[in-house]
Amino acid sequence: MHGGRSSLAGTLLLRGLAVLVLVLFLGLPLLAVLAEALRRGAGPALAALADPDALASIRLTLLVAAITVPVNTVGGLAAAWCITRFRFPGRALLLALIELPFSVSPVISGLVWVLLFGSAGWFGPWLEERGLQIVFALPGLVLATLFVTFPFVARTLIPLMQEQGATAEEAAATLGASGWQSFFRVTLPQIRWALLSGVLLCNARAMGEFGAVSVVSGHIRGETNTMPLHIEILYNEYQFVGAFAVAALLALLALVTLAAKMVLERRGGGA
Amino acid sequence: MMAACSTAFTSRAADAMAAPPSAALRTRPGSLASRRGPLPGFGLSLGVALFWLSALVLIPLGALLLRPWELGVSGLWRSLSEPRVLAALRLSFLGALTASAVTLPFGLLLAWVLVRDRFPGRRLLDAMVDLPFALPTAVAGLALTALYAPNGWLGAPLAALGVKVAYTPLGVILAMAFVGLPFIVRTVEPVLRDLPREAEEAAATLGASRPQILWRVVLPALAPALLAGFAMASARAIGEYGSVIFIAGNMPMVSEIAPLVIVTRLEQFDYAGAAAVGLAMLALSFLLLLALNLATRFWRPV
């Protein structure tokens, strides 16, 4: 850097401040979760995770994420492709609309599905006649989660694909590659790290969403409670160790996601 | 160089938001500018994207936007001009703006250290920045409350100093800052990384002091990214529910946030009133983002 003793001191000061902010402000809450979970040792914490309702919530959370993430990945890829590879009227608007769900309150993200598919909603009576349940069942949870995690993949891909430009695909097309061939052989390898990183963030958020799913879940034990909702229930039953144990597991899943993202970035650095 | 893609999520997209995307494209020589180019898949990709967007975002939001009007214009106005609603909207918006403003220097600091400094454990710190993204919002809320309550690890020493955090508007702002911080860091980071060092070095050889360099050279270059990060952090904080609700105290007129008003109205079976607050929040967020977007353009005349 800029050499000189004062500048070294400045660097150290900034570094120290940054570490302090991260540890105190971001790290401590995580630590508090772990400490609460292990307050009575690992046994009760593990027992809380083995509870049938806890297992059901873990399964449901993974299922919701497994449906949500691919849908938003395909949608995000399609949106990124048409926005960055073509010029058409309304393109800027499309881009803005894709970002919209970020600025919508999670409570609203749940509410909109009730307004659509609840008994008093637009499609409620039609669904009821056919005995179909959307809100207060898996489809509602999936839809609310889809809304909340909607922009993640598209937002990761669009700037990168914009920067890369279409030269490689154009070359492939000139050489006679079909659209899909060029997509799988040229585009995908170019964007794979960004794509994975977007997918992972989408996944982390999908698993952890609380406000939106809370509105559409119905809170049926063992049936429509995702992990964040199960945490709330345990907490309300004064089972603090259990609540924080499930919370710690959820945070751990998220941390694994972040770690995977970090590793990918490192490998992606070479790509 | 660490992968550009890594931080792309908030960063580049925010960049794209800051500059009008069409303008960004026009300036890039490598990009394809013609609709009738050799690339296939326009119809398919646009079709999929439009279906995806309409089914998951536009139609549901349409249901929200249309619902409050059953109150009539005057009913809508009455429903929104209640003092409690106004106070909650004020807290959500001013709280989010304050939280983002306070977080801004810290976000800049973190981005600076992560980009310019090299030390063992830096990657770990880098990953930690994303914690608020990854930590489930309700868990974050419970943890923050446990920490900052008057009998918590941080709340107890603060209480001894006479500072009450949990169950006050300060607690609301704290939780909002928590969820907003990564947006700022991830927006500033890539721009800082791409910033050419030559200008700084030139300024240094001309005898400028480090604060001068920072103030005159670095900050102006980062200003659009900072504004974009500020906008995104605010937008996220305005609507935040899970992490705020536990620490807020929820006193009407004092520490009650707008999303809680929505929930409260729902529980009184007042759907139109709930949707009205949702509509107001959406409109205000939109205006805020628009204003900040315009400010960014003003800052960076293309």
Next chain:
Amino acid sequence: MPRLLVPRRSVLTAPLALPFLGTAAGAQPRSVQLLNVSYDPTREFYRDFNAAFTTRWKERSGETLRANVSHGGSGRQARSVIDGLPADVVTLALAYDIDAIAERGLIAPDWQSRLPANSAPYTSTIVFLVRKGNPKNIRDWGDLIRPGVGVITPNPKTSGGARWNYLAGWAWALRQPGGDEKAAEAFLMALFRNVPVLDTGARGSTTSFVQRGQGDVLLAWENEAHLAFAEFGAGQFDIVYPSLSILAEPPVALVDRNVDRRGTRAVAEAYLRALYEPDAQALAARHFYRPRDAAALAAAGSRFPALEMVTIDDAAFGGWKQAQARHFDDGGVFDRLYQPGR
């Protein structure tokens, strides 16, 4: 990377239209599902009751019953049922919330007279939970408005229990010398000025009081106070019975439209009737609900001290509909307490 994307596409084929599996009614007569949508403080009671009833139902009908429960704030739960949560029975905190469901045609309008005792198989009341030794010497409602006393109660707008708290305070203030509605409003305003945290539900308030050390007195359901007492160690708290409280009747009802659609009327009816039987009444008493059954009440001994209680049908309130509109709806008395500049 195509490796990663291609198999995922197969998952995509029909993600949005999965019908809810539980609604396929009556296909297998040997097993039946029942959903009880309840409010927060009944978790422990219905966990035990469901286990007992499942066994009994198996003996009686040969059917394997799976009794599901959903808990949450009473108003939120009622809204969910209105919006389509397929509840067979609702067991909520206030008749008002069940009335709201009945208004939408899901429950017959005469629901409250279909079961004995106003359809409330157990009752409760509002008591004070104070810190051990009662350091602030809180004996009655009047002590709650003393300066320096922190009162913890949930928000009456979102919590059924908090509405009982509020109305009990109102009734007490009306009965004071020179008490009229203006005085009662002034009393409640002073009381809520002493509230440092207004949680959205009863359980949230208990946590704020017990875990976070907020306030000096918690206004709580009698059963919640006893439960907190049992869960967090009797050495930490005392229960104080005020001179006057309110008879809280948490009612139960069959959701007619849902049981008819799902073919669960018989089991749902039996479920609700069973709540009135002696063993369930004893179970309720064990979970600190006041049983309606005289024998069960007598067996509980000194657990439930006698105290004077007003009811919601008292002339001061005129039933839930009137009380709700007057006090808790937007623009009502409760909102006025928080008007700026007062």
